[in-house]
Amino acid sequence: METGVRDPNSESVDELRQRLNNMKRMMAERQSAGMSLDEGQNRRRAGSIIDGSFLSVVFGVALLVIISVSIYAFYNLYHAILKKFPSHHTEL
Incomplete structure (x- = not known):
């Protein structure tokens, strides 16, 4: 009962x-060219500032x-309050 359609x-x-x-x-091939994985990723990212x-x-x-x-703001709020x-000082 297989319809011939395969799951991709x-x-x-x-x-x-x-x-x-x-x-x-x-x-x-990449290793023989002298490029490690990190260098390849850094080369791709180097174009971005x-x-x-x-x-x-x-x-920061x-x-x-x-x-x-x-x-x-809190300093000004404190002084406003x-x-x-x-x-009131009553001791004088």
Whole structure:
């Protein structure tokens, strides 16, 4: 009762072995060319100016701005509350 339609995810063992051999051959060619996996990935990423350290600096600066604005706002709020509700000294 098979309709002849194969599941695209089910590959035969021979097809999987052939794909594995092709990948091994490509890795051997890359290693014989003197390029490791890390160098290949770095070469691909080298064209971009936005890397991990740049993003770290940007987020660090944003965090400092948020903290400084928060401190400024609470400082002003504290002084506004003191002005609205002054403490009365009765000991004099």
